[in-house]
Amino acid sequence: MPEIKASSMEPGKKAKISNTGILFIVLVVLFALFSYVGRPFFFSVLNLIPMLNNLSFIGIIAAVLTMVMVTGEIDFSIGGNIGLTACLAAFLLSKGLPGWLVVVIALFGGAVMGAFNGFLATVVGVNSMIATIGTMFIWRGIGYTLSNGESMLAINPVIDFIGRGFIFKVIPFPIVIFIIIFALTYVVMNLSKWGRSIYAIGTNPMASYLSGINVKKVKFINFLLCGITASLGGLILTSLSAVGMPQHGQGLELVIISGIVLGGTALGGGKGQILGTLAGTLILSLLYNFLTIMNVYYYYIQIVQGAVLVLVVATYEIRQSRALKRV
Amino acid sequence: MAKPEKQYSGLRNFLRTPTPTLIGLYIVMIIVFTIADKNFLTVQNFRGIFNNLAVFGILASGITVVMIAGGFDLSIGSISGLVGIVSAVLMMDQYGVPTPLIFIIAIAIGCAVGLINGLIITKIGINPIITTLGTLAIIRGVCYFWADKNPRIYNVFIQNLGRKFIANAIPYTTVYIIVFFVIIALILKFTRFGRNLYTIGGNETLARLAGIQVDRIKIITYVISGFFCSLAGLLLISQLGSGRPEYGTGAELEVLTIVVLGGVAVGGGKGNLLGVFVALVIIGSISNGMVMLDVPIFLRQVVKGALLVLVISIDALRNRRNLQLY
Numbered sequence: 001m002p003e004i005k006a007s008s009m010e011p012g013k014k015a016k017i018s019n020t021g022i023l024f025i026v027l028v029v030l031f032a033l034f035s036y037v038g039r040p041f042f043f044s045v046l047n048l049i050p051m052l053n054n055l056s057f058i059g060i061i062a063a064v065l066t067m068v069m070v071t072g073e074i075d076f077s078i079g080g081n082i083g084l085t086a087c088l089a090a091f092l093l094s095k096g097l098p099g100w101l102v103v104v105i106a107l108f109g110g111a112v113m114g115a116f117n118g119f120l121a122t123v124v125g126v127n128s129m130i131a132t133i134g135t136m137f138i139w140r141g142i143g144y145t146l147s148n149g150e151s152m153l154a155i156n157p158v159i160d161f162i163g164r165g166f167i168f169k170v171i172p173f174p175i176v177i178f179i180i181i182f183a184l185t186y187v188v189m190n191l192s193k194w195g196r197s198i199y200a201i202g203t204n205p206m207a208s209y210l211s212g213i214n215v216k217k218v219k220f221i222n223f224l225l226c227g228i229t230a231s232l233g234g235l236i237l238t239s240l241s242a243v244g245m246p247q248h249g250q251g252l253e254l255v256i257i258s259g260i261v262l263g264g265t266a267l268g269g270g271k272g273q274i275l276g277t278l279a280g281t282l283i284l285s286l287l288y289n290f291l292t293i294m295n296v297y298y299y300y301i302q303i304v305q306g307a308v309l310v311l312v313v314a315t316y317e318i319r320q321s322r323a324l325k326r327v
Numbered sequence: 328m329a330k331p332e333k334q335y336s337g338l339r340n341f342l343r344t345p346t347p348t349l350i351g352l353y354i355v356m357i358i359v360f361t362i363a364d365k366n367f368l369t370v371q372n373f374r375g376i377f378n379n380l381a382v383f384g385i386l387a388s389g390i391t392v393v394m395i396a397g398g399f400d401l402s403i404g405s406i407s408g409l410v411g412i413v414s415a416v417l418m419m420d421q422y423g424v425p426t427p428l429i430f431i432i433a434i435a436i437g438c439a440v441g442l443i444n445g446l447i448i449t450k451i452g453i454n455p456i457i458t459t460l461g462t463l464a465i466i467r468g469v470c471y472f473w474a475d476k477n478p479r480i481y482n483v484f485i486q487n488l489g490r491k492f493i494a495n496a497i498p499y500t501t502v503y504i505i506v507f508f509v510i511i512a513l514i515l516k517f518t519r520f521g522r523n524l525y526t527i528g529g530n531e532t533l534a535r536l537a538g539i540q541v542d543r544i545k546i547i548t549y550v551i552s553g554f555f556c557s558l559a560g561l562l563l564i565s566q567l568g569s570g571r572p573e574y575g576t577g578a579e580l581e582v583l584t585i586v587v588l589g590g591v592a593v594g595g596g597k598g599n600l601l602g603v604f605v606a607l608v609i610i611g612s613i614s615n616g617m618v619m620l621d622v623p624i625f626l627r628q629v630v631k632g633a634l635l636v637l638v639i640s641i642d643a644l645r646n647r648r649n650l651q652l653y
Binding site: 076120124125126127129130131133134135136137138140141142144145148149251254257267297299300301302303305306307309310313314317318321 | 401447451452453454456457458460461462463464465466467468469470471474572577580583593594623625626627628629630631632633635636639640642643644
């Protein structure tokens, strides 16, 4: 299998253990540590299954957002997208639409949101960091308008199944979605021409353009996929909580983006792996779940989340500048 | 690379900035709002509009300096919230800190947070948007240390700070804004520091090669932004009459819209305070107009987000340096 990782392309670097490997070791150590310190609550079915369910919607968004970030763009509007999708789904259910149609419309809504971000970033040429901060407020504002600021009950067999259903009566359905999306993104990023062009664009957009890659198209479709996945995540969250409320997904962009960067994706693009993202998001969800188990006040968790984002990016930047000095 | 732009003098230079368009836009807006609601064009209403501009105006003057130098600051709302709650708590009876000391502490907090932002951004070299997004969350979390306190403001001096009017028509706060804008405009125009800001924003590598101490100047811009955040925080608690940990949430959205609408380029290197002032009045009037026209509160957030996206799209189209191939 011709598996070329971004890190193995660096000249003169003979790492015995890849960075992703280190992250997985850290993950195991943290898991053992948290299980011991947080006993008896942390390592129990009552905690681990909800944690995995929560991880599933964070993870799928992180996986697809990695694709966006490797091209050198970013999407902050995922949290707003989740809020709007949750409200939209609950709103449509309250109007008596069948469950499958609600799911289709919600995913279509996600596609529209992603397409709008992609339009701003590629056609208009706005810096996607600022553009998606603006759209984040728009999506959440529409969510508030739809729900009038209240949380709306969202109970329907189809919606229930997305977040709380089981396959073969044992495997939670969100976990299945999670595994499928990670497998898909892994194949796309590592084994397909599409994935190769994503890495090429992130490394050098001009060279990619000259060698015949339609840079705008690739970026646009990545944004589109990111929008669809974020709304799928929104549907999972709606189903898990059984309500659609505009506050759903607030501040999630902090967690997801720090998880991705922890996994080794460069903010400037060109570097990053799906497995790294998997390890990064797993570590951070473990950490935040542990803090919740230890009864830390929500706003203090927010401090940790902000600090983790800055710290992770800072570590990355320092390593980057050291590597540059060594060459 | 950009074509070397022709140097125009005085009036022609002014006409090339977006400011005249903004003034025209504002006149049209006044006419539309006046037709929609006859109470819009009254002294009473404009007194209110200008008094509500205070916080955003002060924040805008700080972030303009940061953005001209090519930086970015999303944490302004959180910093002013932190300064507000800390000062309000210090003013409570059981602490009884004298007013001048409160001012000193407030300004020290704002400048310290700005300094931290600046150090992280320049010395470690993290993207300013990511850094300030992180500090935004951190500082807002710190505000909630005082969530159980609900201090009211009884300090008469602080109360008067943002509520009094000269001759019952001109708010004190408008005077502050004009004074600060004039000072900063003069600094930007006539001091070496100000000119260096434009150089750094235009081309950082070039500025470095030209011997400008880029890092130091950038750190100073974030400290300036922090300073204005602390003044804005004091005005917030003065106008709202109490201290709450959530004050100033989302201010960055509105201030960003104002500053970019006023013609400050998102990438840095361009911008003048006259444009920012006109944009400030425009955004303030839009907020006021939406209240007058009974736009539902949640829809106002959509309108504000849409305005930001519109404004940055126009900025991107205007400042496009070369053909966008990718």
